[in-house]
Each structure stands twice: as C-alpha cells, then as structure tokens.
Amino acid sequence: MDNQTTWQKIWAWIDYRGRREGGIGFILMRLTAIGLVVYLLLHLTMLTNLARGPEAWDGFIHLVEHPFFILADAVLIFGLLYHAINGIRVGILGLGWGSRLQAPLFWGAFALTVILTVAAVAAIVSIG
Amino acid sequence: MWIWQAITGALLLVLLGVHMVAQHFVAPTGLRFYTDVVAYLANPWIFALETVFLGVVITHALMGVRAIILDLAISEKADLLLKRVLVVVGVVLFIYGVYVTGMIAF
Amino acid sequence: MRTLKLRILRGSPTLGRQYQTFTVTLPDEANIIDGVEQIFGHQDHSLMFRHACHHASCGLCGARVNGRERLMCITPVSEFPDGATVTLEPLRNFPWVGDLAVDVKPLLQKMDMVGLPYSREDELADSPEPGNRFEDCIECGLCMSACPVVGSSTKYLGPAPLAGLARLIQEPREVDFSKACALGKSPHGVWRCHSAMECTEVCPSDVDPSQAIGWLRRFYTFKKK
Numbered sequence: 001m002d003n004q005t006t007w008q009k010i011w012a013w014i015d016y017r018g019r020r021e022g023g024i025g026f027i028l029m030r031l032t033a034i035g036l037v038v039y040l041l042l043h044l045t046m047l048t049n050l051a052r053g054p055e056a057w058d059g060f061i062h063l064v065e066h067p068f069f070i071l072a073d074a075v076l077i078f079g080l081l082y083h084a085i086n087g088i089r090v091g092i093l094g095l096g097w098g099s100r101l102q103a104p105l106f107w108g109a110f111a112l113t114v115i116l117t118v119a120a121v122a123a124i125v126s127i128g
Numbered sequence: 129m130w131i132w133q134a135i136t137g138a139l140l141l142v143l144l145g146v147h148m149v150a151q152h153f154v155a156p157t158g159l160r161f162y163t164d165v166v167a168y169l170a171n172p173w174i175f176a177l178e179t180v181f182l183g184v185v186i187t188h189a190l191m192g193v194r195a196i197i198l199d200l201a202i203s204e205k206a207d208l209l210l211k212r213v214l215v216v217v218g219v220v221l222f223i224y225g226v227y228v229t230g231m232i233a234f
Numbered sequence: 235m236r237t238l239k240l241r242i243l244r245g246s247p248t249l250g251r252q253y254q255t256f257t258v259t260l261p262d263e264a265n266i267i268d269g270v271e272q273i274f275g276h277q278d279h280s281l282m283f284r285h286a287c288h289h290a291s292c293g294l295c296g297a298r299v300n301g302r303e304r305l306m307c308i309t310p311v312s313e314f315p316d317g318a319t320v321t322l323e324p325l326r327n328f329p330w331v332g333d334l335a336v337d338v339k340p341l342l343q344k345m346d347m348v349g350l351p352y353s354r355e356d357e358l359a360d361s362p363e364p365g366n367r368f369e370d371c372i373e374c375g376l377c378m379s380a381c382p383v384v385g386s387s388t389k390y391l392g393p394a395p396l397a398g399l400a401r402l403i404q405e406p407r408e409v410d411f412s413k414a415c416a417l418g419k420s421p422h423g424v425w426r427c428h429s430a431m432e433c434t435e436v437c438p439s440d441v442d443p444s445q446a447i448g449w450l451r452r453f454y455t456f457k458k459k
Contacts, residue, residue, distance in 0.1 A: 004386075009200050012327070012385025018301025022431025026382055029428070030196065037189050044225055051228050054162035061160060084141055091134045093429040096448020102431045127158065130425045131455055195428075198421055201387035207421065 021106040025086055032083040039076060074121045081120075082113045129191055136188040143181040150174065169233035182225045190214045235259055236311055239319040240269050242281070246332035254278075255319070260311050266320065267295050267306040270334070282333035290438050293374030297334050298323040303376040303436040325379035338375045340388065344395040345373065348414040349402055370439045371398060377433035377443050389422040393433035393443030396424055400446035403453060424450045 004012075014027050049056050063069065086109045092098050098105060152158045155168045168174055194214055198207065237259045245251035256277055258269040267285055274281045284294040288307045295306040300321050314320055328336035377393035378384045384392045391399075399418045402411050418424055424447050433443040 006200065009386035013199070013382045015382075015385075018298060018303070018380075019432065020302075020435055022429070022435060023380070023382065026428055026430035026432075033192050033196070037193060040185060040189055044221065044228075047225065047228050047232075050162075050165060051231050057162040057165065080144075084137075084144070087137050088141070090429045091137065093431065093444060094130070094134070094427070094448055095452055096445045096450075099431065099434050099442055099445040099448070102429075102434070102444075130451065195425075199383050199386050199390075199426060199428075201389040201422070 021103040025089070025106045025109075028082060029086055029090065032079040035076075035079050036083060039079075070121075070124060073124060074117065077120045078113060078117045081116050082110070085109045085113050129195070133188065133191050133195065136184050136191070139184050140181075140188055143177070143184055146177060147181055150177070166232060169229055175229065175233055178229060179226055182229075183222055186218050186221050186225075190218045235261055236314075236316040238269060238311060238314055238317070240266075240273065241319050241321045242270075242273075242334065243321075243323040244281075244333050247330055249332075253321070262312050264311050265307050266299060266304075266309040266311060266322070269311065269320075270306060270322070282331065282335040284335050291372060293372035293438075296325050296374045296376045296379065298325065298379070303380045303432075305374060305376070305438045308438060325375055327379050327381070327384045328375060336375070338373070341373060341375050341378050341392070341394060344391050345398055347417060348391065348395045348399040349409055349411055350395075350398045369401070370441045372439050374438065376436045376438065377441075380432035380436045382430050382432070383426050383428060387422065387426065390426045391417065391423055393427075393447070394441070396427070396450060397441050397443040397446035400450045400453075403450070418450055419454050424454065 013030055016024060016027060019027070046060065049060050064073075086106070089102075089105045089109050093102055093105075151168070155164060157164050159165050159168060169178070194210060197210060202210065237257060239255050239257050241253050241255045243251060244254045256273045258272045260269055260272070265288075267288060270281070270283055271285070274283070283297070283306075285307070286292040286294045288295075290305050290308045293305070296303060297306050298304070298321075299306065299309050301323075303325065306322070322334060324330055324334050324336045328338055328340060331337050371394055373394065375394070381390075381393055383390050396418060399411070399414050402409060402414065427444070427447045429444060431444050434441075434445065437443065
C-alpha cells in the first residue's frame with residue numbers, strides 16, 4: 001500500500017504463509033531469478049580469471065573441487081533447472097492456458113527439477 | 129516486454145542445453161585444462177554460439193531485473209532511467225564478455 | 235456440535251495489533267462467520283468485521299483463515315477438528331480499518347477505472363449511466379489479498395479489475411473500453427502478473443482471473459478476441 005517501505009513490499013513477495021503451489025512457485029521463481037543474476041555476474045568474473053592464463057585457471061579449478069563448491073554447484077543446478085522448467089509452466093499459464101492444471105504442473109516441474117538435479121550432481125561427483 | 133522474456137527464455141532452454149552438453153560432455157576432459165578451454169573457444173562455431181548465448185542470457189536477466197523493480201511501483205521517470213541504465217549495463221557486460229572470450233580464444 | 239478456538243487479530247493502525255482467542259461452540263453445519271457472530275453477540279461487542287448475505291453473494295466477509303483467503307460464510311467449521319485453533323486475520327493489501335475489517339475502496343476504484351462501476355443498474359434507477367457489472371465477480375477482494383504483486387504495487391490493477399477488463403472487451407455492451415484497454419496494456423496492467431495463480435485458487439466465484447489475464451495478453455499481442 002502507499003505508505004509501505006521497500007522491505008514491506010519485498011516481504012509481500014516472499015511471505016509464504018497461506019501460499020499454495022502457485023504462490024510457492026512464484027517465490028521460488030523470484031529467488032532463483034535473483035540468484036541466477038548474481039551467478040551470471042560471478043560467471044563473467046570467473047571468465048576474467050580464465051583470461052589470466054593457465055596458472056589462474058588451474059588455481060580456480062582447484063578451488064571449485066572443494067566440497068563447499070560441489071554443494072554450491074548443486075544449489076546452482078537446482079535453481080537453474082527450477083527456473084527453466086517452471087519458466088515453461090509460467091509461460092503457458094501466462095498466456096491463459098492450463099490454469100486448472102496449475103497445481104499438478106507445479107508438482108511435475110518440481111519433481112523433474114529434483115530428479116535432474118540429483119542426476120547432475122551424481123554426474124559431477126562421479127567425474128570428480 | 130513479457131513476450132520477449134518468454135522468447136528469450138525459450139531460446140535459453142536450447143542455448144543453455146547446448147552450452148552445458150558441449151562443455152561438459154563433448155569437449156575433451158570437460159574443459160578441465162586451460163589448453164582445452166582455449167581450443168574449445170577458438171572454434172568459430174563455438175565462439176559464435178557462446179556470443180549468442182551471452183547476448184540472450186544478458187537480455188533475459190536484465191529484463192527480469194526490470195520486471196522485479198517495476199513490481200515496486202516506481203514512477204515513470206524512474207522507469208525511464210532504469211531502462212537506460214539496464215541497456216548500458218547490458219551492453220557493457222556483453223562487450224566485456226565477448227572481449228574476454230576473444231582474448232582467451234584468439 | 236464442535237468447539238473451536240478462534241484466534242483473531244485485534245487492533246487497528248492506531249491501537250496496534252495483538253491476537254485474542256475466543257472459544258465458540260457451533261453446530262457441525264455452521265460456518266466460521268457464525269463463530270465470529272457468536273463472539274460479537276455474546277463475548278465481545280467491539281469486534282469489527284464485515285458481513286451481510288451469508289451465502290457468498292455479497293463478498294463482504296473475506297478474511298484470512300489460517301493464512302488463506304476465504305469467505306468466512308462458506309468456510310465450514312467441519313473442516314477443523316473439534317478443539318482446533320483457527321486463526322482469523324484481515325485481508326492483505328487493503329488499508330486496515332480494525333480487527334477483521336479492511337477498506338476495499340482501492341479495489342472498487344480500480345474496477346471503476348476499467349469501466350466497471352460497482353453500482354448495479356437496478357440500484358441506480360435515476361443514474362444517467364447504467365452500471366456495467368462484471369457478472370461472476372462479487373468484488374470480495376480475496377484475489378487482491380492473495381496476489382503478491384498487489385502486495386508490492388498499489389499501481390498494479392490487480393486480478394479482479396483485469397479479469398473485469400477482459401470480460402468487458404469480450405462483450406462490450408456498447409461501453410467504450412478504449413481507455414481501459416490502454417490501462418491494461420500499461421506497465422501496471424497485465425504485464426505485472428507473474429502467474430502466481432493465487433487469485434484463481436482463492437476466488438470463491440470461479441472467475442479465474444489468471445486465465446483472463448492470459449487472454450488479455452494474447453489479445454494485446456495478437457490483437458484477436
């Protein structure tokens with residue numbers, strides 16, 4: 001409302017109380033969006049590192065082999081997959097189709113996200 | 129703008145898929161070593177792909193940033209300024225990304 | 235009969251806020267609004283709430299029941315086990331008057347902006363302009379409360395007005411909708427919706443605002459009805 005602070009406005013987006021599938025889906029979509037923008041900037045920074053030559057690249061690879069980064073990678077993959085797969089759902093719903101199926105579509109998208117994340121992390125761990 | 133968000137999103141489904149598959153499954157050693165990265169990026173098709181991918185992802189990301197900020201009911205004047213800032217940021221990020229990739233590859 | 239504890243948000247913008255719990259015993263076929271009225275009639279005459287028809291037609295008794303937007307008159311007490319605590323709070327995204335009462339004027343003003351003044355033709359016999367009411371919508375405001383974008387933007391038209399606009403374009407009935415159409419296309423119209431779908435889920439009248447907003451987007455993009 002008119003006399004809201006910015007934080008109150010942002011809280012309106014992420015207040016999960018009383019939310020169902022679509023509302024939770026929106027919260028996750030917004031959070032993954034912000035996370036991915038941050039990641040994009042980090043990724044471009046990483047590219048800068050690569051431009052510094054083989055030693056810098058090897059140092060970077062050594063860093064990201066640490067278990068913390070494997071976990072961070074898992075979170076990134078989950079976020080990316082969720083944003084992409086739910087993005088398809090949002091695109092369809094946003095054009096006015098399938099509104100009656102929005103809850104099962106959310107669960108389908110979420111399940112697919114989890115399955116693919118587990119597969120991707122398993123691949124990372126097995127290659128490492 | 130929403131339609132373009134949907135279009136760039138759809139393009140990213142393809143481009144990101146190709147980006148991941150190419151880098152982690154097609155490229156030798158999954159680009160673990162510096163020499164493999166240079167050889168990978170020096171391929172003109174790959175360079176073109178990565179450039180297009182970078183452009184599309186920056187567009188999608190910054191349009192998304194604008195959408196989130198618009199949800200805060202900013203004024204028309206602030207929206208105009210925001211659009212200009214985001215265009216400049218987008219162009220700078222794109223040029224920087226292509227420049228650095230080019231430096232590594234060639 | 236069942237006994238419920240109704241934990242109600244009390245207070246006002248000037249008095250502050252706190253929860254107060256009342257115990258009510260109701261027949262199994264009763265609805266939550268009956269419990270609220272029992273409190274008003276026999277326990278606390280200062281309780282503020284809106285109600286009228288008691289059959290989901292007036293849209294006045296909207297509130298958050300355990301966090302979820304509902305019409306209290308069609309929320310059966312049988313949904314809750316005997317002895318359960320049910321939290322009642324006012325709708326979100328409207329100016330809070332006090333206790334369970336909110337000021338729904340922002341919704342009515344936005345309905346007016348899209349060409350749907352809330353007064354009906356039979357109520358304004360001597361009015362120069364007939365009211366053009368959006369048939370299914372009872373203007374209860376549940377969708378506006380549930381919408382996360384309405385929560386952050388007073389400029390966003392919101393689910394009910396946009397659904398009303400879609401209906402108006404589909405069936406104009408000699409109303410000039412060009413100005414309203416422009417509003418819907420503005421940055422604070424259909425493009426602010428992010429398909430959270432909560433509006434459709436909470437609507438007690440089957441309006442499906444999210445589907446209507448999608449229709450409007452297709453209309454604006456492809457210019458076909």
